[in-house]
Amino acid sequence: MKIPKKTLLDLYATMFRIRCFEERIVDLYARGQVPGLAHLYIGEEAVAAGVCAQLREDDYITSTHRGHGHVIAKGAELKLMMAELFGKKAGYCKGKGGSMHIADMEIGILGANGIAGGGLPIAVGAALSAQWRGTDQVTACFFGDASSNNGTFHESLNLASLRKAPVVFVCENNLYGISVGQFKHQPIKDIAIRATSYDMPGVVVDGNDVFKVYEAASKAVRRARAKEGPTLIECKTYRWRGHHEGDPNQGRRYRTQEEIDQWKAKDPIERLANKLMEDKVAGAAKLAAIQKEILQEIDDAVAFANSSDFPAIEELYEDVYVEGSAQ
Amino acid sequence: MRELTYAQAINEALRQCMRRDERVVLLGEDVGVYGGVFQVSAGLQDEFGPDRVMDTPISEAGFVGGCVGAALTGMRPVVEIMFIDFTTVCMDMIINQMAKMHYMFGGRGKVPMVLRTNIGAGRGAAAQHSQSFHSLFMHIPGLYVAAPSTPYDAKGLMIEAIRNDNPVIFVEHKKLYVEKGPVPEEEYAIPFGKADIKRRGADITVVATLAMVTRSLRAAEEAEKEGVGLEIVDPRTLTPLDKETILESVKKTGRLLVADEGHKTAGVAAEIAAIAAEEAIEYLKAPVMRVCSPDTPVPFSPPLEQAYIPDVKDIMPAVKRLMEYA
Numbered sequence: 001m002k003i004p005k006k007t008l009l010d011l012y013a014t015m016f017r018i019r020c021f022e023e024r025i026v027d028l029y030a031r032g033q034v035p036g037l038a039h040l041y042i043g044e045e046a047v048a049a050g051v052c053a054q055l056r057e058d059d060y061i062t063s064t065h066r067g068h069g070h071v072i073a074k075g076a077e078l079k080l081m082m083a084e085l086f087g088k089k090a091g092y093c094k095g096k097g098g099s100m101h102i103a104d105m106e107i108g109i110l111g112a113n114g115i116a117g118g119g120l121p122i123a124v125g126a127a128l129s130a131q132w133r134g135t136d137q138v139t140a141c142f143f144g145d146a147s148s149n150n151g152t153f154h155e156s157l158n159l160a161s162l163r164k165a166p167v168v169f170v171c172e173n174n175l176y177g178i179s180v181g182q183f184k185h186q187p188i189k190d191i192a193i194r195a196t197s198y199d200m201p202g203v204v205v206d207g208n209d210v211f212k213v214y215e216a217a218s219k220a221v222r223r224a225r226a227k228e229g230p231t232l233i234e235c236k237t238y239r240w241r242g243h244h245e246g247d248p249n250q251g252r253r254y255r256t257q258e259e260i261d262q263w264k265a266k267d268p269i270e271r272l273a274n275k276l277m278e279d280k281v282a283g284a285a286k287l288a289a290i291q292k293e294i295l296q297e298i299d300d301a302v303a304f305a306n307s308s309d310f311p312a313i314e315e316l317y318e319d320v321y322v323e324g325s326a327q
Numbered sequence: 328m329r330e331l332t333y334a335q336a337i338n339e340a341l342r343q344c345m346r347r348d349e350r351v352v353l354l355g356e357d358v359g360v361y362g363g364v365f366q367v368s369a370g371l372q373d374e375f376g377p378d379r380v381m382d383t384p385i386s387e388a389g390f391v392g393g394c395v396g397a398a399l400t401g402m403r404p405v406v407e408i409m410f411i412d413f414t415t416v417c418m419d420m421i422i423n424q425m426a427k428m429h430y431m432f433g434g435r436g437k438v439p440m441v442l443r444t445n446i447g448a449g450r451g452a453a454a455q456h457s458q459s460f461h462s463l464f465m466h467i468p469g470l471y472v473a474a475p476s477t478p479y480d481a482k483g484l485m486i487e488a489i490r491n492d493n494p495v496i497f498v499e500h501k502k503l504y505v506e507k508g509p510v511p512e513e514e515y516a517i518p519f520g521k522a523d524i525k526r527r528g529a530d531i532t533v534v535a536t537l538a539m540v541t542r543s544l545r546a547a548e549e550a551e552k553e554g555v556g557l558e559i560v561d562p563r564t565l566t567p568l569d570k571e572t573i574l575e576s577v578k579k580t581g582r583l584l585v586a587d588e589g590h591k592t593a594g595v596a597a598e599i600a601a602i603a604a605e606e607a608i609e610y611l612k613a614p615v616m617r618v619c620s621p622d623t624p625v626p627f628s629p630p631l632e633q634a635y636i637p638d639v640k641d642i643m644p645a646v647k648r649l650m651e652y653a
Contacts, residue, residue, distance in 0.1 A: 092435070097431045105399070110436070121389050123396060133402070
């Protein structure tokens with residue numbers, strides 16, 4: 001598949017932006033500046049970047065508890081994300097949601113979701129909504145290997161296929177449901193085979209190869225937009241960090257250093273950078289310039305978050321209901 | 328005025344809203360060809376087609392979650408859960424998703440959907456098709472809970488529920504579906520949070536919900552023969568709750584009885600009793616009484632089920648006890 005140069009550089013920038021954002025969270029979390037929970041996406045960047053590069057701004061995504069990568073790839077503003085993670089009023093959710101609930105309806109982010117498997121029915125509903133409204137919008141639905149055991153996975157694939165709903169189901173198989181390895185939580189190796197039960201295409205791709213993800217997403221999005229129905233894409237990948245920041249020893253209670261190192265050797269960003277240089281799409285200097293710009297964005301986001309205020313106590317009671325009656 | 332049954336009144340509200348607003352769609356098990364097990368959506372698929380009146384798989388988490396996604400993206404879905412008992416299999420979608428999104432996202436996004444369901448024992452359907460745990464939804468911030476007791480209220484509250492920008496749990500009562508009453512032909516909305524005094528009386532305030540309103544009205548006839556005046560206050564929506572009207576009546580009568588078909592423990596009646604204790608205790612001449620379902624599952628055998636259902640037989644002894652206090 002021939003990918004335009006601009007798209008290649010955008011893919012690199014998106015993946016690098018996600019990585020840097022997450023690495024900064026590692027640091028801020030360790031220093032106690034980010035309260036609560038943070039589930040980091042480091043190592044899985046090619047999935048979000050490759051899929052979202054196939055989406056339009058008015059397309060939708062649903063995301064997960066490990067959602068920073070998805071929303072960054074869909075175009076979320078780093079400043080608003082960072083302020084949200086700090087619990088500040090200027091954040092995406094006015095400090096009410098935190099890491100697991102970033103949403104931006106303007107650019108089709110229907111919310112990260114703290115419930116494993118919670119986003120799948122919502123994604124199908126957004127796709128049905130596009131059908132009812134007569135648009136050609138597509139919904140990409142991100143979820144993990146463990147969620148594919150949840151009833152909502154099966155109910156959603158069934159309903160979507162039945163209605164030929166324009167959904168792309170993107171399973172990020174990072175081999176662990178928190179601490180439980182895939183081989184302990186399901187009797188199958190390839191989750192994509194579950195697509196067969198719902199009469200839709202199911203494909204397995206190397207989730208650390210952004211080209212493979214991009215290509216699979218291209219087919220699936222085209223199929224959805226052409227009103228031919230949903231697709232299940234399983235991306236084999238791995239999270240480098242623990243389940244959440246604070247997971248002891250980055251999850252070495254349930255996985256080996258050797259395994260972590262093997263996956264780090266398949267770093268999706270390094271692979272893309274090498275390919276870009278090999279194919280002479282960009283030289284080291286060009287990539288360094290992109291990196292520098294992104295690091296500045298992250299610094300600016302942290303400064304913005306630091307300088308923002310916490311919400312006033314009265315705001316605890318705001319936005320429980322939409323005020324005033326509708327229409 | 329023309330009379331309709333409670334089921335027909337809701338049907339008319341749905342039909343009028345669907346005619347006026349293309350964003351309104353209907354989903355649920357057997358709501359299409361079959362017209363819903365209680366015939367609330369009868370004829371609607373004929374008029375609006377199988378896409379707008381969609382028969383879903385038996386897959387509640389899937390299609391209730393689907394409505395959440397549709398509501399977030401510009402639709403106004405109305406979804407039927409055949410019996411309140413079945414909401415348990417989609418509780419994540421109701422409690423963690425639809426109720427919380429507006430708040431959790433800091434006001435970004437809204438979920439204007441209506442989840443219709445029904446409560447009530449009395450049809451010999453036993454413990455998984457007869458429950459009345461509507462109080463559970465009252466416990467969850469972010470949800471509105473409507474609970475009509477008459478055909479008139481059912482139509483007006485349904486129109487308001489569909490127009491409202493918030494998620495609404497619309498609690499119907501299966502023994503009321505065939506009850507008739509006057510219903511205007513035109514569209515009208517009954518605002519949420521406005522109780523209706525169904526009968527005036529000087530001695531005891533009876534806050535009653537759903538079928539307990541009808542039952543309390545029957546009890547009021549009996550009480551009147553004994554010279555006791557019951558004032559029947561129907562909150563019509565449990566969230567928001569019209570505390571003002573309830574408390575005003577309590578302050579006038581000095582006696583409060585709460586009649587609700589939910590279980591007694593931690594239920595609607597417990598909540599309303601607590602409000603009276605917090606905000607009007609100095610006006611009370613007697614302890615607050617609750618007439619509710621017992622704290623048991625709904626039994627099957629007819630004599631057991633009849634004993635289970637709170638009715639005039641349970642209201643009258645409570646009335647007598649309340650009148651022992653001068």
